[in-house]
Amino acid sequence: MNDQNPRYSNDLAGRASLCRDVIRSAGELVLAGFKESFRRGFSLKGPQDFLTETDAASEAHIRQAIATHFPGDAFLGEEGGGLIAERMWVVDPVDGTANFARGIPHFCISITYVERGRAEIGAIYNPAQDELYFCRRGAGATLNEKPIGISSTVAFDAASIEMGWSRRVPDEAYLETMRRMLAKGANVRRGASGALxxxxxxxxxxxAYVELHMNSWDCLAGLLLVAEAGGVVCPFMEIGSLQEGGPVLASTPAIAAGVSEASGIPVSAREMTAALQSA
Known part of the structure; x- marks a missing residue:
């Protein structure tokens, strides 16, 4: 058992405490980097795939904190990779690096604790806005410790749907998905941070949010947040994987079937029925 800090007991409660603390301390580091981002500049890992010094520093900070307090847990990060294990942390140190690098305050850190292949704890923090989303499986979702819930939208012609895209999927597939969303009457937009x-x-x-391929570190915390807030999400671990990623869909229940039809991404009929009944 970890005896260095009584807050970090060797259970889900202790890991939840560490998750809250380390995402905020990483947020301080990331925000400092953001304020200097124009001076520091950036490089590209690939087409439209930005890399800054802050990505590596944030990931190293989070990795070290987890290794210190839970040395038996594995770590999978966007920058440094890692291992798949029974108990593991999946981390995106800065999601929305294109925004970050260009001085746009729409980016975040995403941390998920996964046990036996199931996300149990999720946190997403935008330090520029000081907005911390947090959830534990079965305990609901919060924003800055206040409960949150999905929208009450019931019709496509009133819906605002965000899409993300990358070079991992042909442009034609995204354009066709967007065409189908627009044909249903939805407004489609993009903010360039899938986790947010x-x-x-x-x-x-x-x-709703749709992306035809996301990496696990970009989406696991957000999918758990949506599910805990009363939304419908795709079965990511069945149609994708921690290592390779996969398609992502998250939606308010009333339009989930239509979003699934337009994108070709499945959702669980049982989950959708349960969400509609509780809405």
Missing amino acids: ALAYVADGRSD
Whole structure:
């Protein structure tokens, strides 16, 4: 058992405490980097795939904190990779690096604790806005410790749907998905941070989010947030994987079937029925 800090007991409660603390301390580091981002500049890992010094520093900070307090837990990060294990942390140190690098305050840190292949704890923090989304499986979702819930939108012609895209999927597939969304009457937008887009579905700022391929570190925390906030999400671990990623869908229940039809991404009929009944 970890005896260095009584807050970090060797259970889900202790890991939840560490998650809250380390995402905020990493947020301080990331915010400092953001304020200097124009001076520091950035490089590209690939087409439209930005890399800054802050990505590596944030990931190293989070990795070290987890290794110190839970040395038996594995770590999978966007920058440094890692291992798949029974108990593991999946981390995106800065999601929305294109925004970050260009001085746009729409970016975040995403941390998920996964046990036996199931996300148990999720946190997404935008330090520029001081907005911390947090959830534990079965305990609901919060924004700055206040409960949040999905939107009450019931019709596509009133829906605001966010889409993300990358070079991992042909442009034609995204354009066709967007065409189908627009044909149903939805407004389609893009904010360039998939993790925050999912958080915005959880708190009702958006009605759905779709991306035809996301990495696990980008989406696991957000998918758990949406589910805990009363939304419908795709079965990511069945149609994708921690290592390879996969398609992502999260939605308010009333339009979930239509979003699934337009995107070709499945959702669980049982989960959708349960969400509709509790809405």
